[in-house]
């Protein structure tokens with residue numbers, strides 16, 4: 001058969017259309033609505049970090065291919081960050097890898113560690129790149145659904161245990177969790193760790209919201225017994241420092257794991273973001289006050305939007321972390337999140353995202369809708385005022 005005689009997009013990717021964010025952001029532009037769909041801050045991060053990038057560019061640092069594992073300054077800064085916040089020791093030369101954002105770290109981890117046919121367990125709803133990356137790696141994804149419980153979503157540990165089979169290769173964990181805002185508790189993490197050890201599984205943990213946690217603590221899974229040699233920990237500068245466009249992420253883990261991930265990563269981008277790597281090294285060394293400041297700022301914004309959504313008639317799952325709020329639209333007499341989100345810009349000038357896109361079991365996610373609160377206070381206040389007109393209309 002000729003090249004044009006069959007579908008152009010291969011079978012592994014055919015199920016994945018354009019992301020919902022493209023559709024919803026286009027809708028926001030067309031209608032002039034406030035975009036609380038996609039999770040990017042509407043103000044840049046610290047001025048001194050931006051200046052550090054300018055300095056690196058001007059001084060000619062990172063303008064040519066940086067070293068494959070990342071510039072030494074950033075690898076040292078990542079190591080120091082893990083020590084300072086969690087008391088974890090990593091060797092900057094063998095246990096740290098700089099990536100093109102957490103997105104590439106996730107892709108490279110799965111491409112490196114998964115054989116075709118291996119099962120990969122992921123918490124559902126999941127970040128949209130997980131399913132596509134598992135598919136590109138030839139793996140089979142096995143969703144474990146987070147269940148709504150009062151004003152939060154909970155991981156059912158029995159469901160997680162039951163999902164493990166002889167073909168399970170790894171658990172792809174995300175805490176703090178996008179889109180539900182759930183932060184796994186110490187006991188839940190301990191149970192995940194025990195299961196991984198008992199069944200001899202690898203765990204890839206996406207911890208990009210590690211500093212955006214409110215009123216509770218983030219604990220890296222790697223700190224639990226038996227996890228040091230089987231955990232690939234992923235984080236990124238995008239969310240912590242409000243520079244999502246820079247795409248500087250990192251992997252930390254045992255040398256064998258980091259070497260494996262690097263084998264895939266070197267043929268994806270090889271390297272990226274040279275001058276920004278130097279700037280992120282400076283960002284990671286910012287005093288505690290910076291990290292507490294962004295957390296407190298986002299907690300206030302969470303409360304502003306959560307209270308507004310409650311007043312507007314939504315059931316709100318108050319997030320313990322991330323910069324997203326998941327809501328249930330059923331109190332508004334609605335059941336279909338897709339239809340609701342497509343009509344919301346016309347109805348009240350706000351854009352949100354239907355959580356169903358983050359599910360395999362779309363019926364489970366149908367009544368849930370996600371709003372981002374990483375926006376300026378006046379923007380959130382305006383959005384809240386607009387959403388309040390929903391009940392009236």
Ligand SMILES: *Cc1c(COP(=O)(O)O)cnc(C)c1O
Pocket residue numbers: 100101102103104127174178206208235236237238244247248249
């Ligand atoms: C934003 C996000 C990422 C992507 O991080 P980048 O550093 O921008 O690639 C990965 N995982 C989750 C859960 C996210 O929300």
